[in-house]
Amino acid sequence: MPDVPMSETAALLHARPMVPQIAHVRRRRHDAPDAWTLELDMANGERFLYAPGQFNMLTAFGVGEAAISVSGDPAEGPLIHTIRAVGPVSKALSQLGVGDPIGVRGPFGVGWPMAQAEGKDVVVVAGGLGLAPLRPALYRLLRERARYGRVTLLFGARRPEDILFRQEVERWRGRLDIDVEVTVDHATDEWRGHVGVVTNLISRLDTDPSKTVAMVCGPEVMMRFVAMALIDKGLGEETIHLSMERNMKCAIGHCGHCQLGATFICRDGPVFTYARLKPLLAVKEL
Ligand SMILES: Cc1cc2nc3c(=O)[nH]c(=O)nc-3n(C[C@H](O)[C@H](O)[C@H](O)COP(=O)(O)OP(=O)(O)OC[C@H]3O[C@@H](n4cnc5c(N)ncnc54)[C@H](O)[C@@H]3O)c2cc1C
Ligand code: FES
16 A cells, blocks of 8 residues: 555545445536536535546446546546447436436556656647547646647637637647647537648657656547557657557456456556557457
């Protein structure tokens, strides 16, 4: 056991990792056509502590449990999750209203390499809802800005209306300490930005590959092409980090649902280097 004080939430997780704790919805926001963001207060009144890139198992009572990344600011505020309604659990979670109870089990997994990125340039590449698991890393980068070199966000969405956290992305674009480029696959008449896949933006990157760390999250095929484009740019496979999604049940390395070869996404990830993932990406979901 580490010789540091443990929050009540962390102690309970350690003692009973399969038992969710109760939180209540403080606020619910519609952030993109199919994505809702929930702000949660833990019922025990504690602030929920986590590292950028970690995830929780969220329970919609009476329906089930799903893995959802934390999308808020690790330094402050309520626990925040952004959910795309794709199936029974995510639909039930995204429909919860203010005051409703929700089960929280976590945080789990290894997050983004924030310490490794110190002193380096950081390129964050997000596709669609992939911006949600990356947002805690962006908050950390901006909050501790002096620790990092040049910070760049490259973000791709299908259409302008699919741009997640739109107002916040616009605020970041207005800052002088982060370069933000947004592209859409399909433009509307009003769209004045880039059109095309997010990999196109990588060729325009102005960074020294020998001192750059990349953090990438989005659909698996997008992450594969982004990793290849970053390698073309000169980045090493060890410096490109991807967050993987797989079907999860226990989240503690017991059930094998998330297993890829000898790797458990829940316990060893969800963030991995491309060097480690490359041989596994060919393995179909179990
Ligand atoms: C580490 C981790 C972090 C995650 N973070 C988030 C997050 O922040 N926000 C979020 O909304 N989801 C996230 N997910 C994905 C989420 O856990 C799954 O979508 C989950 O299966 C939803 O459960 P469900 O019962 O609603 O849908 P299911 O019944 O499991 O799935 C319904 C349908 O959607 C398809 N589907 C499932 N997952 C996806 C997906 N990721 N993309 C496209 N289609 C899918 C299934 O194949 C199925 O056809 C994360 C997953 C992992 C492993
Ligand atoms: S979800 Fe059970 S081993 Fe990973």
